[in-house]
Amino acid sequence: MSEVYFANLHADRPSRNIPSKIQQLFERARLGETFQKDDLVAIKTHFGEPGNTTFLRPQYVGAVVDMVHQSGGKPFLTDANTLYVGGRSNAVDHLNAAVRHGYNYPVINAPAIIADGLLGKDEVEVEVDLKHCHTVKFGAAAQHAHSILVVSHFKGHVMTGFGGALKNLGMGFGSRAGKLEMHRFAHPEVDLERCGGCGLCARSCPQDTIVVKSKACIELARCIGCGECWVACPNDAIGPQDPQSLINIQEKIVEYCYGILKGKQGRVGYMTFVVDVTPHCDCPAWSDRPVVPDIGILASLDPVAIDQAAADLVNQARGIDGTRLAHNLQPGEDKLFALGNIDWTAQLRYAEKLGLGSRKYKLIELE
Numbered sequence: 001m002s003e004v005y006f007a008n009l010h011a012d013r014p015s016r017n018i019p020s021k022i023q024q025l026f027e028r029a030r031l032g033e034t035f036q037k038d039d040l041v042a043i044k045t046h047f048g049e050p051g052n053t054t055f056l057r058p059q060y061v062g063a064v065v066d067m068v069h070q071s072g073g074k075p076f077l078t079d080a081n082t083l084y085v086g087g088r089s090n091a092v093d094h095l096n097a098a099v100r101h102g103y104n105y106p107v108i109n110a111p112a113i114i115a116d117g118l119l120g121k122d123e124v125e126v127e128v129d130l131k132h133c134h135t136v137k138f139g140a141a142a143q144h145a146h147s148i149l150v151v152s153h154f155k156g157h158v159m160t161g162f163g164g165a166l167k168n169l170g171m172g173f174g175s176r177a178g179k180l181e182m183h184r185f186a187h188p189e190v191d192l193e194r195c196g197g198c199g200l201c202a203r204s205c206p207q208d209t210i211v212v213k214s215k216a217c218i219e220l221a222r223c224i225g226c227g228e229c230w231v232a233c234p235n236d237a238i239g240p241q242d243p244q245s246l247i248n249i250q251e252k253i254v255e256y257c258y259g260i261l262k263g264k265q266g267r268v269g270y271m272t273f274v275v276d277v278t279p280h281c282d283c284p285a286w287s288d289r290p291v292v293p294d295i296g297i298l299a300s301l302d303p304v305a306i307d308q309a310a311a312d313l314v315n316q317a318r319g320i321d322g323t324r325l326a327h328n329l330q331p332g333e334d335k336l337f338a339l340g341n342i343d344w345t346a347q348l349r350y351a352e353k354l355g356l357g358s359r360k361y362k363l364i365e366l367e
C-alpha cells in the first residue's frame with residue numbers, strides 16, 4: 001500500500017497558507033529524496049493553452065521550485081509541444097504562452113525548457129516491448145534530467161476520463177511522433193441527429209479533415225485522432241468510433257510512463273492539485289466551470305496511488321450543478337465517468353499491472 005499525503009485548502013494564517021502547505025507536503029512525501037545536490041530536476045507541468053484560465057497557478061509551481069532550490073537541486077520547468085495546431089505546437093509559441101500565463105523567471109525562479117525542442121523532434125526512443133508499443137518516443141529533456149517532479153492539475157479529459165499524474169507524465173512528455181502514436185486509431189464519428197452544422201469542429205481540426213455542409217463529415221484517412229473536434233462540438237455530436245480506442249489510448253499513455261520511468265527508479269515524485277476540476281483538460285483555449293468544489297493538494301512517490309486518490313476525492317465530493325454534468329451528482333457518484341462515459345480506471349489497472357504503483361493507498365492528511 002502506498003502513502004499519499006493530502007492538504008486541504010483551508011488557509012487562515014501565514015503558517016497555514018497554501019505555499020506552506022506545499023512545503024509540508026514536499027517534506028512529508030519525501031519528494032526531496034528523489035534528487036541529490038546539483039541534480040537537474042525537471043518539473044513537468046502544463047503551462048495552459050492561451051485562452052484557458054484554469055491551468056495550474058504559477059505560484060503553486062513556484063512553491064515547488066522553491067523547495068527544490070532549498071534541497072540543493074537545480075529545477076527547470078518543462079513540457080513537450082502539442083500535436084494539434086494551437087498556441088503551444090512549437091517551442092517559441094509554447095514559451096511565449098508560458099510567459100503570458102506567468103511562468104517566467106521573476107515569478108518562478110527557474111528557466112522553462114521545452115522537453116522536445118523547437119519542433120517536437122528532439123526526442124529519445126526507449127524500448128519497452130509492451131502490448132501496444134515496442135518503443136516509446138518522448139522529449140529528450142525527460143531522459144537527460146537527473147530527476148522528475150510531476151506537478152499536475154487534476155481535471156476531466158475527453159479521451160481518458162481524467163488527466164492526472166500518469167497523463168501528465170506519459171502523454172505530456174510524448175514528442176510529436178510519440179503523441180501521434182498514442183492517438184493513432186482513436187478515430188471519431190459524427191452523430192448526424194445531434195449535429196447542427198455549426199462548423200466549430202472543422203475550424204478546430206489541425207488536419208483540415210472535416211467538411212461541413214449541412215452536417216459534419218470527417219475524412220478519416222487523414223485524421224490523427226487528436227480529439228480536438230470532440231472537445232469543440234457544443235452538441236456532443238462527435239465521439240469515438242470504437243470505445244476500445246479510449247482504453248487503448250489510456251494503456252499507451254501508461255506504456256509511455258513505463259518507458260520514461262525506466263532507469264529513473266527512486267528519482268521521480270508527484271504532486272497533484274485537485275482544484276478547478278473542469279470537464280476538459282488545459283489544452284482547449286477555454287475553461288468551463290468546475291464539476292466539484294476545490295478539494296486540495298496531494299503528494300506521493302507513487303503515480304498510480306496519487307491518481308487513484310485524486311479520482312476518489314473527486315467522486316466522493318458533491319457535484320456542482322450547472323456544469324457539463326447534467327445533474328447535480330451526489331457524493332459517491334462517479335463524476336469522472338459522467339463526463340464522457342469513459343472507463344477511466346483502465347489507466348490505473350494497467351499501470352498497476354505493469355508495476356508502476358499501487359491502486360491501494362493510505363491517505364494521510366496534514367494537521
Ligand code: SF4
Nearest residue numbers: 195196198199201233
Ligand atoms: S461542431 Fe458538432 S454540431 Fe458543429 S458541425 Fe461539428 S459535429 Fe456538427
Ligand code: SF4
Nearest residue numbers: 205223224226227229
Ligand atoms: S477529425 Fe477530429 S480527431 Fe481527427 S484530426 Fe481532426 S480534430 Fe483531430
